[in-house]
Amino acid sequence: MLAWIWVLPGVAARTRTALAPMKKACGDGIVLKLSAGSATQGSLLLAEISGVQANREMVAEWDGRSMPLWREETASTTLHSLLGVDLEKPAGAYEWKISWTGSDGKPMVCTQAITVRTGKFPTERLTVEKQFVQPDPEQQKRAEEDQKKMKAIYDTVTPEVLWKGKFLVPLKGVTTGGNFGRRRVLNGEARSPHAGVDFPAVAGTPVYAAQAGKVVLAENLYYSGNTVVIDHGFGIYTLYAHLSEIGVHAGDSVDVSEEIGKVGATGRVTGPHLHWGLTIDHARVNALQIVQHQP
Numbered sequence: 001m002l003a004w005i006w007v008l009p010g011v012a013a014r015t016r017t018a019l020a021p022m023k024k025a026c027g028d029g030i031v032l033k034l035s036a037g038s039a040t041q042g043s044l045l046l047a048e049i050s051g052v053q054a055n056r057e058m059v060a061e062w063d064g065r066s067m068p069l070w071r072e073e074t075a076s077t078t079l080h081s082l083l084g085v086d087l088e089k090p091a092g093a094y095e096w097k098i099s100w101t102g103s104d105g106k107p108m109v110c111t112q113a114i115t116v117r118t119g120k121f122p123t124e125r126l127t128v129e130k131q132f133v134q135p136d137p138e139q140q141k142r143a144e145e146d147q148k149k150m151k152a153i154y155d156t157v158t159p160e161v162l163w164k165g166k167f168l169v170p171l172k173g174v175t176t177g178g179n180f181g182r183r184r185v186l187n188g189e190a191r192s193p194h195a196g197v198d199f200p201a202v203a204g205t206p207v208y209a210a211q212a213g214k215v216v217l218a219e220n221l222y223y224s225g226n227t228v229v230i231d232h233g234f235g236i237y238t239l240y241a242h243l244s245e246i247g248v249h250a251g252d253s254v255d256v257s258e259e260i261g262k263v264g265a266t267g268r269v270t271g272p273h274l275h276w277g278l279t280i281d282h283a284r285v286n287a288l289q290i291v292q293h294q295p
């Protein structure tokens with residue numbers, strides 16, 4: 001009983017510190033803010049740099065990768081960024097670094113360590129017929145071509161904020177979904193983890209754009225079936241898979257809540273549902289996070 005009393009407050013305090021927003025004065029009037037000092041695999045952090053004069057060039061890097069920064073208004077002295085933590089990023093300490101030329105002309109650097117913690121994802125072990133684990137050479141080729149296409153999309157960073165306001169769950173009246181990060185072992189072989197959020201829904205249910213953006217893919221892919229990918233700018237993409245119908249074309253601009261297709265069971269699925277993915281600079285993040293943590 002005593003141990004309980006002694007241990008519990010300690011645990012609570014530690015959790016609170018890790019999840020609390022953090023702030024760091026970097027000198028030269030620059031202040032760095034993060035929505036938390038640590039993050040679990042598959043989550044995102046909001047970063048803010050304040051005290052930045054309009055003519056000052058700032059460079060931000062998250063784990064060595066350059067991250068886009070944006071101002072909400074041209075006259076604002078605050079820059080924003082969104083850091084995605086891939087669902088398979090190994091746990092450990094990573095650096096968020098900003099650099100700029102100081103008011104005295106000297107190069108300035110400010111860093112902050114961010115701890116990535118292992119996410120708690122269930123593992124599903126299934127025994128299925130061989131053909132479902134090993135596609136034939138033609139199917140394999142198709143899947144690889146799809147993968148190349150997706151990589152080319154995610155390699156492109158549109159230097160513009162295309163979204164406006166809150167990101168929304170792409171189905172009406174739905175607030176939560178499941179399966180994100182689930183590890184799958186098929187016939188004893190580890191497969192890539194489930195990178196999206198699944199929403200069970202009746203086939204034909206309308207699917208809406210989570211935010212405004214540009215449709216960069218609207219076609220049938222081998223695993224994800226009828227798929228739509230929307231570019232929201234600054235390396236932020238949402239993906240909608242297994243649709244029965246696609247209602248948009250690549251190149252279309254869509255508004256938030258605009259219908260883009262209908263729920264279906266195309267591709268490799270066991271039943272109708274919407275698979276919703278979020279990618280931020282290649283990091284596969286739980287899409288529900290962008291609804292909860294508004295960029």
Ligand SMILES: [Zn+2]
Pocket residue numbers: 179194196197198274275276
């Ligand atoms: Zn799914």
